[in-house]
Amino acid sequence: MLLRLWLKEVFALSKKNSSVLAKQHRAGWIYLAPAALLIVIMSFWPMIQAFLMSLKTGSSANMQWVEPIFYNYKRMFADKLFIRSVGNTFLYLIIQVPIMLVVAMLLAQMLNNKDLKFKGLFRTCVFLPCAMSLVSYSLIFKSMFATNGLINSVLLNLGLIEQNINFLGTTSTARMIIIIALVWRWTGYNMVFYLAGLQGIEYSVYEAAKIDGANAWQTFWRITVPLLKPTIVMTGIMSINGTLQLFDESVNLTSGGPANSTITMSHYIYQNSFGDFVANFGYASALSFVVFIMVAVLSAINLKVGDKRD
Amino acid sequence: MKKKLLSLVLVGAMSTAMLAGCGNSSAPAADSQTPAADTQAPAADTQAPAADTAASDNASAGGNTLSVYAWDPSFNILALKAAEADYKANVDDTFSLNIIEQSQSSDVEQAITLAGSSGDYSQLPDIVLFQDHWFQKYASDYPDAWLSVDDAEVDWNDFGAEKLSYSTVNGVHYGFPVDNGTVIMAYRVDVLEECGYTIDDMTGISWDDFIKIGEEVYAKTGKYLVSMDGDGNDLIYMMLQAEGGSQFKDGKPYITENADLVKVCEKIVEMSQKNVCYLANDWSDYTDQTIQGDMVAGVMNGNWIIPTIQNVPENSGKWEITSMPTLNGGEGYASNGGSSLYITSNCQNPDLAKKFLAYTFGGSTETYDAALRDGGVITCCISAGKSDVYNEGVEYFKNTPIYAQIVEMGSHVNVIEQNDAHYTARTHMAAAIMNAIQGADLMTELKTAEENINFAMGN
Numbered sequence: 001m002l003l004r005l006w007l008k009e010v011f012a013l014s015k016k017n018s019s020v021l022a023k024q025h026r027a028g029w030i031y032l033a034p035a036a037l038l039i040v041i042m043s044f045w046p047m048i049q050a051f052l053m054s055l056k057t058g059s060s061a062n063m064q065w066v067e068p069i070f071y072n073y074k075r076m077f078a079d080k081l082f083i084r085s086v087g088n089t090f091l092y093l094i095i096q097v098p099i100m101l102v103v104a105m106l107l108a109q110m111l112n113n114k115d116l117k118f119k120g121l122f123r124t125c126v127f128l129p130c131a132m133s134l135v136s137y138s139l140i141f142k143s144m145f146a147t148n149g150l151i152n153s154v155l156l157n158l159g160l161i162e163q164n165i166n167f168l169g170t171t172s173t174a175r176m177i178i179i180i181a182l183v184w185r186w187t188g189y190n191m192v193f194y195l196a197g198l199q200g201i202e203y204s205v206y207e208a209a210k211i212d213g214a215n216a217w218q219t220f221w222r223i224t225v226p227l228l229k230p231t232i233v234m235t236g237i238m239s240i241n242g243t244l245q246l247f248d249e250s251v252n253l254t255s256g257g258p259a260n261s262t263i264t265m266s267h268y269i270y271q272n273s274f275g276d277f278v279a280n281f282g283y284a285s286a287l288s289f290v291v292f293i294m295v296a297v298l299s300a301i302n303l304k305v306g307d308k309r310d
Numbered sequence: 311m312k313k314k315l316l317s318l319v320l321v322g323a324m325s326t327a328m329l330a331g332c333g334n335s336s337a338p339a340a341d342s343q344t345p346a347a348d349t350q351a352p353a354a355d356t357q358a359p360a361a362d363t364a365a366s367d368n369a370s371a372g373g374n375t376l377s378v379y380a381w382d383p384s385f386n387i388l389a390l391k392a393a394e395a396d397y398k399a400n401v402d403d404t405f406s407l408n409i410i411e412q413s414q415s416s417d418v419e420q421a422i423t424l425a426g427s428s429g430d431y432s433q434l435p436d437i438v439l440f441q442d443h444w445f446q447k448y449a450s451d452y453p454d455a456w457l458s459v460d461d462a463e464v465d466w467n468d469f470g471a472e473k474l475s476y477s478t479v480n481g482v483h484y485g486f487p488v489d490n491g492t493v494i495m496a497y498r499v500d501v502l503e504e505c506g507y508t509i510d511d512m513t514g515i516s517w518d519d520f521i522k523i524g525e526e527v528y529a530k531t532g533k534y535l536v537s538m539d540g541d542g543n544d545l546i547y548m549m550l551q552a553e554g555g556s557q558f559k560d561g562k563p564y565i566t567e568n569a570d571l572v573k574v575c576e577k578i579v580e581m582s583q584k585n586v587c588y589l590a591n592d593w594s595d596y597t598d599q600t601i602q603g604d605m606v607a608g609v610m611n612g613n614w615i616i617p618t619i620q621n622v623p624e625n626s627g628k629w630e631i632t633s634m635p636t637l638n639g640g641e642g643y644a645s646n647g648g649s650s651l652y653i654t655s656n657c658q659n660p661d662l663a664k665k666f667l668a669y670t671f672g673g674s675t676e677t678y679d680a681a682l683r684d685g686g687v688i689t690c691c692i693s694a695g696k697s698d699v700y701n702e703g704v705e706y707f708k709n710t711p712i713y714a715q716i717v718e719m720g721s722h723v724n725v726i727e728q729n730d731a732h733y734t735a736r737t738h739m740a741a742a743i744m745n746a747i748q749g750a751d752l753m754t755e756l757k758t759a760e761e762n763i764n765f766a767m768g769n
Contacts, residue, residue: 059426059450059452060423060426060427060451061427061429061451061452061453061454061455078765079765080758080761080762080765081762146595146599147595147599148599148603166591168591169540169589169591170748171748254591255541255591255592256541257540257541257591257592257744258540258541258591258744258748259541259741259742259744259745259748260737260741274420274423279423279426279427279447279451281427
């Protein structure tokens, strides 16, 4: 009802005015206004609120400005657990993102082969993990790698290990499992972007390369990768962004353990608001803003590096 | 011009209409914020009219109905139903209790956090069940969420002093105890027998004896003598309480200087390294794998762990309980977990709520007997614990009267200094223990933990 009235207004307005350009401009703005307003109110306003909150402290029922005003920001540099969570997150980032993107690209290249049979089936198989809920896949990985889980019994029965390994209870293996889980979950997702990118590369380019005697390896590095650059930059930004905000795996797969050695930044922020360090919303907001800045800076670097137009 | 204005108004109307559902509680419709709205279980089958009114507003609008948030349908909720039946039969047959089931205790905590943060308590029910260790923190963070029950007609001296210390703030009572967190040390007597020990050999021993026996048990049967969730390690708190000590002194962490605490931590590390204690990766690993998966010959935790033990029917008659070991030998007593009922500031009928809670959980044997029979909920009300039901033998535990035994043990628990930062301390101490087991120096780790707790508390 409201919407119909609204449209009526818009058309009535545009009929009256003389200049076509002005008419169009006005109509455009009117069309944009509701969405823009909603974005401002629901997205930007909370961000401003969160920033103000990050300068406050105390119980969320009665928050006070901190003294000095940037204390929450200063405080995190002395917070060993936060620094550890930053370290963990960057560890995942540095190891997982390159592995994932390279594997995704190779898979895309293979599945882009014109002569491949059952292409659709394979593509679906690789993409399928992305259709899975983050929580459920974390829980499945958790039960697979449990001390009495599937992986342990398989390894034990193959005679590869002598006694069950406590995968999730040991720092190094717990981190490794998070990385494996991430690669499993997100490779197919990135592959789809590469596949789309590959469709955009003219086949004649490859033919020309073939005539010039380039082998598959050279074709991949000299033709595919440079031509896919915009896609690579985009997936890179998305992966960095996603990894810095990693939450579900840390919470559900390892609960940040053992001894907080796999906790991520987002998990730590959650801990400060609803977890064991409950209702410390001021500090949690400050942490969120720092994560926001990190994502922005890393994405900017990525864009700059990727955007070398000669 | 007029139309332009009208269109602007319309824009405003559209956006506010969309926003109204999010923040303002006065909007009766889409209230996606309150956890109650979606978790609202088809409450108790007996009160259809009550459930209807609760859909729009959790607090009852007066009359003879009270609403309550609670979790665990096989434990706490059965106790509440017992109380409802008792009050209905003996005081007011028009009374009804609208139990709104929550999937876990943290849902109730988040409901309070949400109400407190927005300053709008109108979505809270009349009564909430709340975890004991969390209450002090929430009482100081959201003082406006609670109503004092000091003037209720209850003989507070009839309750275990340790239990009341959780629900009392500056000498003012806020809560009615429901269960009893007294720690039990349960053993598989058949396994002990195999190694040549009886339950009496395990009573009043020191942790060193415990470790010696534990090593033997592990060598002979491959079972650990005790287990715990490694990241939510309650062993430290329980073992220290049995010594009469606390991790806090005058409101500050008291760790590296605390000789008993250091010794307790040393023992836990030693037990884990010698395969006497198994630290699980998380809570479900602890309950499902170690206890129900038959990995252990002993369980030490608050007595609410009993239903978990009893989930394995083929082990019936193989368990018995006793008190905890201590550092220097002698019987140890502690308490861990448990919850109490609190009246919220949104309660529409505080007098009825107080009367109801005072009559039932304030010491009615009928309530407590039914709660025990149906849900295994053990009271910390001293007089109610003397009834016949408590003295019946329990088949699962070799027909020993474990409930009377637990109530008796509960009267010995030391009152120790409690602190808001209980769970913060637990997290950091658990991390210290984990690192020490993996080879780090315990004292350095404890020092880090102390710094971290101080840091988190803002000291």
